[in-house]
Structure formats: C-alpha cells, structure tokens
Amino acid sequence: MKTFRYFLALVVLTPFISALLIWIHTSIRPPIQRSNLTTSRKNVTLALGVLQTDFSESNKVGQINAIDSEINKYGGKCSCKSQIKLDKKSKERRRVELKDWERLHAGSREPLVRCPALSPFLFIGNGITVQPLTSTKLHGLSLSRAIPIESSGVAKIQLRCRNFLGVLHIPHRDNLRDFAGNNTAKLTIVVDTEVEKINAVLSAIRYESTVYSIESRDIIDVSWMSFHVSIHLHIKKQEVPVLYDPGVSGNINAKVTVVTKTFERHAAVKRLIRSVHKFYPNMTILIADDSEFPTKIQEPNVKHYTMPFSEGWFAGRNLLVSQVRTKYFLWVDDDFVFTTGTRLERFVEKFEHPNVTVDHVSGAFGDKFGRVSDKSKCVWCKRFEFQYGNKEGDCLVIKDEQYYHKVAEFPKCFWADATTNFFMARTSSARKIGFDPFFERVAHPEYFIDSLGKLRIMGCTDVNIMHLRNISNKKYRKFRRTNRITDKKKHVSFKNNLKCM
Numbered sequence: 001m002k003t004f005r006y007f008l009a010l011v012v013l014t015p016f017i018s019a020l021l022i023w024i025h026t027s028i029r030p031p032i033q034r035s036n037l038t039t040s041r042k043n044v045t046l047a048l049g050v051l052q053t054d055f056s057e058s059n060k061v062g063q064i065n066a067i068d069s070e071i072n073k074y075g076g077k078c079s080c081k082s083q084i085k086l087d088k089k090s091k092e093r094r095r096v097e098l099k100d101w102e103r104l105h106a107g108s109r110e111p112l113v114r115c116p117a118l119s120p121f122l123f124i125g126n127g128i129t130v131q132p133l134t135s136t137k138l139h140g141l142s143l144s145r146a147i148p149i150e151s152s153g154v155a156k157i158q159l160r161c162r163n164f165l166g167v168l169h170i171p172h173r174d175n176l177r178d179f180a181g182n183n184t185a186k187l188t189i190v191v192d193t194e195v196e197k198i199n200a201v202l203s204a205i206r207y208e209s210t211v212y213s214i215e216s217r218d219i220i221d222v223s224w225m226s227f228h229v230s231i232h233l234h235i236k237k238q239e240v241p242v243l244y245d246p247g248v249s250g251n252i253n254a255k256v257t258v259v260t261k262t263f264e265r266h267a268a269v270k271r272l273i274r275s276v277h278k279f280y281p282n283m284t285i286l287i288a289d290d291s292e293f294p295t296k297i298q299e300p301n302v303k304h305y306t307m308p309f310s311e312g313w314f315a316g317r318n319l320l321v322s323q324v325r326t327k328y329f330l331w332v333d334d335d336f337v338f339t340t341g342t343r344l345e346r347f348v349e350k351f352e353h354p355n356v357t358v359d360h361v362s363g364a365f366g367d368k369f370g371r372v373s374d375k376s377k378c379v380w381c382k383r384f385e386f387q388y389g390n391k392e393g394d395c396l397v398i399k400d401e402q403y404y405h406k407v408a409e410f411p412k413c414f415w416a417d418a419t420t421n422f423f424m425a426r427t428s429s430a431r432k433i434g435f436d437p438f439f440e441r442v443a444h445p446e447y448f449i450d451s452l453g454k455l456r457i458m459g460c461t462d463v464n465i466m467h468l469r470n471i472s473n474k475k476y477r478k479f480r481r482t483n484r485i486t487d488k489k490k491h492v493s494f495k496n497n498l499k500c501m
Contacts, residue, residue: 083499084492084493084498098497110126119227120147120227122142122143123140126232128233132209136207137206137207144195154177156190158186159223161185162230166211168220169187170189174201177191218233219231242428252348253280255326257284262287264476265335265472269289284303288317288319289307305319311437312437313439314436326427328347328351328424329430330344330347336467338465341370350413351424359457360426360451362422363420363460364422364463365422365467375412382416382445383402384397384398393497394499395500396500403459413460416459418445418457436450436495
C-alpha cells in the first residue's frame with residue numbers, strides 16, 4: 001500500500017519537478033553570447049525536452065513527397081482475375097487524359113501537413129481559406145509563451161510562399177528592428193527577443209493572393225533557427241447557394257418531380273402515369289421517349305419529350321434531369337407501378353432530417369399490396385471496393401447484396417454505393433454527375449461508378465414500388481439485346497481508369 005502511495009505521488013509531482021528543472025536551467029546558465037538570435041538552439045531544444053536537428057527545406061519536401069507516394073496513387077498493385085484488354089493506342093490516350101484529370105483536380109485535394117514535434121510555433125497547418133486576389137492574416141501563427149528566451153538580442157524569422165501564388169505583406173514597422181522583402185514571396189523580419197513583440201509582428205503579417213484561380217493551394221514556410229513549419233492556404237472562389245423554392249404550400253408536389261424514360265412501350269408508360277396520379281394527382285411527370293413512332297401523351301401534369309429514334313437510355317435521363325424544376329426528382333422505369341407502399345413523403349423525410357446528409361435514397365420492390373418480403377436488410381444494395389493499381393489501371397470490386405451499415409436515424413435504411421432504379425435524388429447533386437450517353441440500352445452500375453465518392457447513397461425498405469415486366473414487344477426486345485457488353489467494359493475501363501471490375 002505504501003509503495004502504491006509513493007508511486008502515485010511520483011506521478012503527480014513529475015510535471016512540477018520537470019518544470020522546476022527547466023526554470024533552474026534557464027536561470028543559472030551563462031548569458032548568451034550570440035546577440036543576433038533569441039537564444040541558442042541548444043537552450044530552446046532543451047527547454048522543449050527534445051533535441052531537434054537542423055534540416056533543409058528540400059529534405060522536408062522530399063519527406064512529404066515520399067509519404068505522399070506511399071499513401072496515395074499507384075503505390076499498390078491490385079490484381080484482377082480477368083483484366084479488360086485495351087489496345088496500345090487506347091492506353092496511351094487514357095494515360096494522357098488521366099494526367100489532365102489529375103492536373104485539374106490537384107487544387108481540390110487536401111494537402112499532407114507535416115507537423116514538427118514540439119515546435120515553438122503555434123500555427124494552423126491547414127484550414128485557412130482566402131478568395132483569389134484578396135488577402136488574409138496567417139491566423140494563429142505565434143510563438144509559444146512557454147518557451148524561455150532571453151529578453152536581449154534579436155530574432156530573425158523568414159517566411160516564404162512556396163508556390164509563388166501570392167506575396168507576404170507587413171503593414172507597419174511597429175515592434176520591428178528591420179525587415180526585407182515586403183510585398184514579395186519571401187519576407188524576412190528582425191524583431192526584439194520578447195515573445196509579446198514577436199507575436200505582435202507575426203499577427204500583423206498578411207498573405208495576398210496575386211494569381212487568379214478559382215481553386216489552388218499555396219504553402220507558407222516559416223523558419224526560425226532550426227525550426228520550420230508550413231502553413232497551407234486554400235485559395236478558393238466562394239460558391240453561391242443553389243436553392244429551390246418549395247412554394248407557399250410546401251407540399252410534396254412542389255418538392256418532387258417523377259421522371260421516366262420509355263422506348264417502344266407506350267402501354268407501360270400509360271399504366272405508370274395512371275398509378276402515379278392515383279396517389280399523387282397533382283404531381284408533375286416528365287417522360288423522355290425515343291420510340292421510332294412515339295404516340296403523343298397529352299395528360300394533365302405530364303410533359304412528354306420526344307427524342308431521335310433509339311437515342312438511348314442515359315441520353316434520355318440527361319434530358320429529363322435537365323428539365324426538373326423541383327428540389328428532388330423520383331426516378332422510375334416505365335414498367336413500374338405505384339402502390340400503397342409508394343410513400344414518397346418517407347423519401348423526403350430522409351433528405352430533410354437535420355442530422356442526416358444524403359444525396360440519393362432508393363426504395364425496394366414490393367407486391368401489389370405494397371408489401372416487402374424482408375425489410376431487415378438491403379438485398380439490392382451494392383458495395384464498391386476501389387483499389388489503386390498501376391499504369392494498366394485501377395481495380396473496382398463490386399459486391400452484390402452488401403452495404404456498409406444501417407443509418408442510425410432510420411433503422412430501415414442502409415448506406416451503400418449502388419441501389420435500385422427506383423430512387424429519389426437531389427436534383428443539384430445528380431446534375432453534377434450526369435448520365436453517360438454512351439450507354440444506350442442496358443446500364444445500371446455505370447452511373448453509380450461515376451458517383452463513387454461524390455454522392456451519399458442509401459437504400460431503404462420502408463418505401464416500395466411494384467415492378468411489372470408483362471408489357472413488351474419484339475422491337476423492344478430486339479434493341480435491348482443488341483447491347484455490346486465488351487464495348488461497355490472497354491468504355492468503363494477507359495473512362496474510369498479501370499483494368500478490371
């Protein structure tokens with residue numbers, strides 16, 4: 001028992017003893033002979049309790065690049081059971097396009113910020129944003145008051161814009177001994193060795209963007225003696241909101257538009273319209289039709305858009321989404337039928353829940369009475385597992401009947417990467433992805449592959465619709481079966497830089 005008490009006392013007193021030793025060390029040591037620095041490197045590192053060695057900026061950048069290559073792209077070599085074969089010229093064109101894509105997206109990528117151990121600087125390594133051609137302070141940059149330094153002498157601090165996208169500016173000479181490089185990419189300040197004065201100067205320094213770009217990154221390297229820190233600035237043009245007015249009533253008809261694409265199945269789409277208006281008589285329905293001889297549909301709250309013959313399914317989807325005027329749209333195939341289980345209000349409540357952020361919510365397939373056989377799991381959900389590859393492309397593994405986990409706020413919903421063709425989506429989110437018109441007849445996962453990492457998708461079993469495949473004809477079946485599966489895979493391989501899926 002006594003041993004435990006001694007151990008507990010030692011644990012409690014250790015921080016105080018360490019602080020006392022540091023104070024004694026800094027109080028009795030000989031005066032510093034170097035007048036041009038705040039204090040000796042040895043003293044500062046001892047006060048920090050660690051011996052820091054000097055390292056050049058090029059070495060630090062090299063370390064960051066090494067870590068970056070280890071963490072990010074093409075560090076792995078994913079393997080495929082069956083690789084999609086592209087000819088040599090296609091591979092070279094894809095390589096050029098991929099390089100251009102990476103260049104365009106470089107500014108939006110979050111940087112790696114290397115934080116030095118026990119640095120005397122306090123700083124915000126990442127998170128400061130400035131609009132192009134405006135200025136900002138280097139918020140949070142200061143010297144820790146816990147560092148014991150001499151009150152005599154001067155400190156020389158250097159700041160540099162690594163990417164030369166802006167300049168550094170100090171508006172006045174208050175508390176300064178000297179400075180050089182004002183309004184340039186490299187600023188040097190000389191200040192008395194008092195923490196308050198140093199921090200007053202550091203808080204006055206501003207970064208001004210000088211190169212117009214809606215999104216890019218600059219890095220401010222700050223150096224004092226052997227200590228170096230980097231401040232990452234995000235140069236970003238401010239976006240404006242895109243809002244949808246639900247109208248005075250704010251009812252479901254003002255928030256949702258039903259959209260469908262049809263081809264040579266006039267009877268099916270007429271049946272769909274009747275079922276929608278049975279439960280939602282005032283809801284707008286948009287129809288894209290690329291039949292050879294389309295029969296014009298003229299009904300209340302229905303807009304019928306005719307397209308060139310056999311223009312394609314995804315082309316029709318693009319047309320429809322471009323014409324939606326409401327905040328959300330409901331996608332249905334033309335052979336779907338609304339039932340008592342097709343409760344669109346339940347979809348909307350997912351989007352409007354204050355603690356849930358989602359872009360796409362799908363439903364289940366049920367019978368004519370609106371019943372679903374099993375609501376405890378999402379059997380139509382899919383998960384995509386992306387793996388970095390090599391110059392031949394990356395790998396995408398599609399796992400059927402799998403999801404990530406249930407949505408905490410909605411026990412009958414599940415987070416996933418792909419779902420059914422019965423879904424409600426935010427109009428603004430879907431427009432950012434679009435539908436690749438290459439896919440004319442048969443396509444499903446391709447839209448979700450393009451959405452990977454961009455849309456938040458969930459599948460739910462508390463809303464369902466009936467799928468009736470009993471309306472068809474020879475012309476419809478002929479065109480549906482002419483889809484070129486091999487060409488589809490080659491197109492996805494090129495577009496999404498995949499060697500297998």
